[in-house]
Structures are given as C-alpha cells and as structure tokens.
Amino acid sequence: MLWVPLKGHKGVEMRRLDVSGQKAAGTTFIDLEDVEVPVENLMGEEGRGMIQVMTNFNHERLTICITATRQSRVALSAAFAYVLKREAFGKPLMDIGVVRHRLAKAGCLLESHWAWIEQFVYQMCNLKKEDADIELGGLTAAAKAHTGIVMKECVDAMCLLFGGNGYTKSGQGELAETMWRELNGIRVPGGSEDVMLDLGIRQLAKNFQRKTAELEKSRGSKI
Missing domain, CATH: 1.20.140.10 (Butyryl-CoA Dehydrogenase, subunit A, domain 3)
Structure with a gap:
C-alpha cells in the first residue's frame, strides 16, 4: 500500500465524476501512469x-x-x-x-x-x-x-x-x-x-x- 500525492503529481490524472447523490463527496476518476513515489511512502508492510x-x-x-x-x-x-x-x-x-x-x-x-x-x-x-x-x-x-x-x-x-x-x-x-x-x-x-x-x-x-x-x-x- 502506497501513499501517492495526487494534485500536480507527475503521472496522475484526475477528473470529477458527476453522480446522482453525495455531491460533497468529490467522487473522482484517478488514472496513474508510471507514477513514482519515495520508498518512505510505503504504508505498512510490503506485499500486505x-x-x-x-x-x-x-x-x-x-x-x-x-x-x-x-x-x-x-x-x-x-x-x-x-x-x-x-x-x-x-x-x-x-x-x-x-x-x-x-x-x-x-x-x-x-x-x-x-x-x-x-x-x-x-x-x-x-x-x-x-x-x-x-x-x-x-x-x-x-x-x-x-x-x-x-x-x-x-x-x-x-x-x-x-x-x-x-x-x-x-x-x-x-x-x-x-x-x-x-x-x-x-x-x-x-x-x-x-x-x-x-x-x-x-x-x-x-x-x-x-x-x-x-x-x-x-x-x-x-x-
């Protein structure tokens, strides 16, 4: 499990999805393409x-x-x-x-x-x-x-x-x-x-x- 910065981060593309309810939730489609993050962004144990x-x-x-x-x-x-x-x-x-x-x-x-x-x-x-x-x-x-x-x-x-x-x-x-x-x-x-x-x-x-x-x-x- 990795912590990935989103806004403005290289390789991350986002677009808002319009849904019928929960307008304040900010439902978003996120596309990750060759995204690099530091090793220290690992959350928990690798492979788990x-x-x-x-x-x-x-x-x-x-x-x-x-x-x-x-x-x-x-x-x-x-x-x-x-x-x-x-x-x-x-x-x-x-x-x-x-x-x-x-x-x-x-x-x-x-x-x-x-x-x-x-x-x-x-x-x-x-x-x-x-x-x-x-x-x-x-x-x-x-x-x-x-x-x-x-x-x-x-x-x-x-x-x-x-x-x-x-x-x-x-x-x-x-x-x-x-x-x-x-x-x-x-x-x-x-x-x-x-x-x-x-x-x-x-x-x-x-x-x-x-x-x-x-x-x-x-x-x-x-x-």
Missing part, C-alpha cells in the same frame, strides 16, 4: 496492502450502517410528521389504515436493525481485533446489505406518503426527493448489496465449518 484493506472493511461497513440507519430514522420521522398534518378526504393521512401499515412495516425493520447495529458496536469494541476480523467479517457484510434494504423501505415510505410532494426538488418534498437520490450512495459503496449478501453467507459457512470441526475435536479428546 490487500490484507490491510480487507481488515479495515469491517469498520468501514459498520460506519456506513450507522450513518444510513440514522438517515432512515430521519426519513421515517419526516414521514410521520407529514401524515399527521396532511389531510385528505377530510381527515389526516394517519387515520388511513394503509398509511399506518406502511409506517409500521418500515418502523419495525428500522428498530430491529438498529438493535443489531448496537450489538455489532459492542462486539467490535470488546473482541480482540484478530478475533473480530474473523468472527464479524461475514456478519458485518450482511448487516451492511440489510442496512440498504431497511433504508430503501424507509425512504420508499417517505416518498410515497408525501405523494406528489415527494417527487419535487423544493418545498415540503425536498428532503424526500433528496434522500431517494442518495439511497444508492448507501447500497453500493463499501460493497454493493448482492455482493455483501454473498460474502456474508460464504464467511459464515467457513466459520460454521471451522467451529463444528473444533467442537468435534474437543468432544473426541474427552473420550
């Missing part, structure tokens, strides 16, 4: 760059989980506030059963997911890093995928309950429209949803086989 990146993924994905779960709460809170004040057919939208059902469904997903994230934070803070890298890798990938699923449910609820306002870039619906554009900025970075679900199962299968073998060996040693 990929390992260093992989062991950091748990923390990156957990950060995305926390951020997106908070955004989901913002979306659902805005939807609650809107349907309490918005009237249709002579009564608030909250008095309509299908509206309450949509809020309930999204709310149940959000609260149960947040409890799962708190469990992850506790484990990551209390397990040894080498143990957490093995035990939490697959689960964190699954949690990251589920975070996008939960956020989509909450943002869907917000946009649909806002009705036509949820499709406008100004006024009452500005937040709903913005969050809909930002949604894929959560579902893709750090590993897209389908990749994370697959990774989660593969890692969990490895851990299951390893622990089963250890348990069988432990039982055999006592006989």
Whole structure:
C-alpha cells in the first residue's frame, strides 16, 4: 500500500465524476501512469496492502450502517410528521389504515436493525481485533446489505406518503426527493448489496465449518 500525492503529481490524472447523490463527496476518476513515489511512502508492510484493506472493511461497513440507519430514522420521522398534518378526504393521512401499515412495516425493520447495529458496536469494541476480523467479517457484510434494504423501505415510505410532494426538488418534498437520490450512495459503496449478501453467507459457512470441526475435536479428546 502506497501513499501517492495526487494534485500536480507527475503521472496522475484526475477528473470529477458527476453522480446522482453525495455531491460533497468529490467522487473522482484517478488514472496513474508510471507514477513514482519515495520508498518512505510505503504504508505498512510490503506485499500486505490487500490484507490491510480487507481488515479495515469491517469498520468501514459498520460506519456506513450507522450513518444510513440514522438517515432512515430521519426519513421515517419526516414521514410521520407529514401524515399527521396532511389531510385528505377530510381527515389526516394517519387515520388511513394503509398509511399506518406502511409506517409500521418500515418502523419495525428500522428498530430491529438498529438493535443489531448496537450489538455489532459492542462486539467490535470488546473482541480482540484478530478475533473480530474473523468472527464479524461475514456478519458485518450482511448487516451492511440489510442496512440498504431497511433504508430503501424507509425512504420508499417517505416518498410515497408525501405523494406528489415527494417527487419535487423544493418545498415540503425536498428532503424526500433528496434522500431517494442518495439511497444508492448507501447500497453500493463499501460493497454493493448482492455482493455483501454473498460474502456474508460464504464467511459464515467457513466459520460454521471451522467451529463444528473444533467442537468435534474437543468432544473426541474427552473420550
């Protein structure tokens, strides 16, 4: 892993990429052609760059989980506030059963997911890093995928309950429209949803086989 200066450095070309959301992130295409850097720009041990990146993924994905779960709460809170004040057919939208059902469904997903994230934070803070890298890798990938699923449910609820306002870039619906554009900025970075679900199962299968073998060996040693 190397630290490479970018702006004005020989062999480095950059161009800004226009993306649908996260405008402040500065998403940029970087092309490196025969770039030279000093030996002291080596980060960590030579030949272990990929390992260093992989062991950091748990923390990156957990950060995305926390951020997106908070955004989901913002979306659902805005939807609650809107349907309490918005009237249709002579009564608030909250008095309509299908509206309450949509809020309930999204709310149940959000609260149960947040409890799962708190469990992850506790484990990551209390397990040894080498143990957490093995035990939490697959689960964190699954949690990251589920975070996008939960956020989509909450943002869907917000946009649909806002009705036509949820499709406008100004006024009452500005937040709903913005969050809909930002949604894929959560579902893709750090590993897209389908990749994370697959990774989660593969890692969990490895851990299951390893622990089963250890348990069988432990039982055999006592006989």
